[in-house]
Amino acid sequence: MDRVQDFIASIHPYDALPEDELARVAGSFARREWQAGEVVYTHGAPLDGLYLIESAGVEVTDGNGGLVSVLGRGNSFGERGLLADGLAATTAKVTRAGTVLMLPAEVFQGLLESSAAFARFFRRGRGAARGGADIATLKVADLLGRKPVSAAPETTIAEAARMMRDAGVSSLGITGEDDALLGLVTIRDMSNRVVAEGRDSAAPVSEIMTRDPVSLPPGALGSDVLHSMMERRIGHLPVVEAGRFVGMITQTDLTRVQAVSSSILIRDVAQASDVAQMAEVTARIPDLLVSLVAAHQRHEVVTRLITDIADAVTRRLLAMAEAKLGPPPAPYLWAACGSQGRQDQTGVSDQDNILILADGADPADPYYENLARFVSDGLNAAGYVYCPGDMMATNPRWRQPRNIWRDYFRGWIDRPSPEAQMLASVMFDLRAIGGDGALLAGLQAETLEMAAKNSIFVAHMIGNSLKHQPPLGLIRGFATIRSGQHQGHIDMKMNGVVPVADLARVYALKGRLSPVNTRARLEAAEDRGVISGSGARDLIAAYDLIQTLRLENQAALVRAGRKPDNFLSPADLPDFERSHLRDAFVVVRSMQSALGQGKGMLS
Template sequence: MNDLDFLSTVPPWDALPPEDLAALTSAFETCNFQSGQRIYTFGDRLDGLYVIRSGRVQVVDEAGAPLSTLGPQNTFGERGLMRDGRAATTATATAETTLLLLPAGRFRALIDADEGLRGFFARARPQKGSRPPSLAETRVATLMSRSPATCPPETTVAEAARMMRDRRISSIMVVGEAGLMGIITIRDITSRVVADDVDLGQPVTAAMTPDPVSLPPDAIGSDVLHAMMERGIGHVPIVGTEGLLGIVTQTDLTRFQADSSALLVGDVASAPDVAALALVTERIPRLLAQLVGTGNRHEVVTRLVTDIADAVTRRLLALGEAQLGAPPVPYLWLACGSQGRQEQTGVSDQDNCLFLSDDVRPEHDGWFAELARFVSEGLDRCGYVFCPGDMMATNPRWRQPVRVWRQYFAGWVARPDPMAQMLASVMFDLRPIGGDYSLHAGLQAETLAAAARNSIFVAHMVSNSLKHAPPLGLLRGLATLRSGEHRNHIDLKMSGVVPVVDLGRVYALRGELTAVNTRARLDAARATGIISESGGRDLLDAYDLIAQTRLEHQARQVREGGMPNNYLRPGALSEFERSHLRDAFVVVRRMQSAATQGRGVV
């Protein structure tokens, strides 16, 4: 991938018009650093803005405290450049690293001339949640394993040992009528029973550690670590007023500290096969819960989670090419849906397609069909389940030369029937993931321009955006689902997030805005006057609340040992939270009504 193709995947450069990005790319300089080599030191005069092409960089503050570990596509140095031109941090390469450097003078000229870029970098200053979470910021409720294995005091040592073996665990809590009595671990059995040749038929109370050190659920991760270090233990029960709630082990702490989006991306990049990739993606729900639990905003969490999906897709493409050989003609793999918008959460299916060079011949389709099968099946094994609507590159309809894709878009715009509306809605969210990025260059702007000129098409898109209504009931209540598995719940995706996603797409169409991410679309629509300043602010606030509530719901499910979904029981919220969520839905409905009248003023 050349520098132009690379930068077209990196915010905020990915939002620039193709001709502007091409001109800017030539200004970037390539810099190479060895592992351990200092890039700059706190107080140094900065050479410019850095974008990581490959490798890894650690950023620390003036006192040497870690702020972030950055990987490919991350940008750094903007804080000092926006202030006085001197480094506000210290940056060191922790692996062989290639950086793209935009000289300081060019960077300043760029942000002086572009308010959008200036706002982006002003918001990008390090703040809480912009770095991997620390134990000192994390409550044990995020770390602990819930429903730990327990046994009554009369259980024999042999029975406890078999329980640990069968469940592949290292400890069991001994619980009596009065609550937690003790803990027995594999180390206890080794040192107190086997080493001393003690009868395995004796009660577990003879080998357990009685009255173990425990912590309350409002303790923080560093409390656990300090307790373990001070007392030489590897298991800390978490006990509240209602009794035993969970347990934190050394393995939990190690796993927590090992999981960051940058580390997961690094593990993805080095995975030798699909099975190894699936082991990495198993860690995503835990990462999501950690990111939410340490105060990250929804757009940060979903971007980081999507970055992992992008890396998985590119790794599968590389593994597929290694297995099938070189592609017969250039191709481009694109994602649509939530991955295309960089809004993936803990629940994601796959929506993708293939653009093929117009030089492709019929005999080449076998190669691309095999590549699509390999990648889609690999994504499914990694937790990105098959699209129920078959919007995947495995479907020949979505694996076509660029000229056919142009015909698709032209036909959907010219004949906006319901199916065309649905397909156009999906395809307006397309984002290149891997391959020859030039195959997509110009197509989005070309299609937006044609669609915006067709008033009938725009009207149909607005009508289509109203199919998903916010869950508002009578008498200031929330309307819940009336039947099915999720009866008495609200669907935070289809009734919450999707109505705003649809509005963002309409605004992008009306303003020919190239942003694909929903929040970026809303921001751009407000900045360009597509919607009013006040309406835009209200809608952004409403979207933030709905999307954040959805993520916090999923994170809570993960922490409780369940699988994340989009269905929230209103009773799980406080009256205060329900009131604010309803107010957010009212804003969305109001903006939907304004959209039908061709205005954004509310």
């Protein structure tokens, strides 16, 4: 039973159970070794309970024999039937010998009634509220409930415990000079590392603290708190500003406000057992868009939350692929470019991704091709359609070892052809999504430095950034599309957002700036003095208006029962908004002109 308890304690939602309840549930599991080829249950058969994989591989198929999912350690199956009529909705067959636990149906049903965490997890949050203006969209600074409680590292364990008791808190920040955060101590640490181990309470608290804990800045979003806590299974997150410990976010703080849909969608994606379930989750993104826009959330908040879902889908697909294919022959990194890389996805997005393999890995190994195909097909099924330009890891060209990627970048920089400029523009927006992040970090910094030093390449990048022009017509009008399905409309992506993104990328290159997000690049360019303060403020304001109207138009399309797109009719805007949108495009055109003439940049 101890072995079972240790195992389920690491699996959600069992990790949310009180310790005595966890022990009781562990004792309820039946444990059995299964051989490859054995059938756990067949479609339509009565279910004995919920199954939880400890070490086996299991393939789940539907009533027609179609593959539903491939499961591995930590995955559950059988819950669909248990939540319905008690009959199996699928067939489960062991593909790799190992151990499978079974929780009796009556115990499972009892947990659904007694544990909110269990109910949320297995019922997938169906029927949950669609609100979009609560935790996920608040700043971390707005979630802080009290002044931070901290102690020096030499404080005794006993005194630290008294400080927590007297302040009524469950955690303590351990700080050094200038309030620098050194570590974190929680009530659980007091129990597990002091009482359970018989440690001397006169010892310094530094002996039991968690060193260099995960932290967030005050400007981070509440969604960052939720996602970090869910992914790392932690209940306390220190808040650090400029190296100083300024507060603590706990699960208690989060209960003060209602969780919102982006977090529910992230959770449902993480729990999805197959691509079909993920597609059901991502189908709710347009509703999330509508609720966020209706709540008047800033465009950078809306696009960040929507992109977080795409990131979670990608990571879940990578995990499912490895469960199916086995561990990779060598480390890899899955990176996104395009709108996902820049964290500005909206209600309509295709996929742009690459694979960076560790040096020495064989790019012709079928494993990586199969991995790329599984993830890319899954993304497409989940609504992130295949890239029209084939900028995907399924293309062998974009599935190469790190040293080859270094050669790619060097070649594009040394020989800036039109194709090289286009590819470099895409690749400068890369962001690590899953795998070994170190494969990109050093490469990206090295490439940025190399590119910034090459004045010819920078000049070509500037020229490339001027290709997409704002849709300005004569006599204070707009240059709308003249024919076809979108006649009378303007493309708010290609002629609105992309010109600003191209400018921001050049500013980042000139200033050797690390941010990838467009708005963050503009802010960093102003801070670094790459562009004038007035120019930066005007361009940021123009970008804010363009993105806001783009999202509002997409939300209106969804409310009208249509698919969101990037085409807006200026004639549908009130005179005030139409005038300001044109002014925004004028600002973008002016900044393009200044960049092309070498003006408006301070370095």
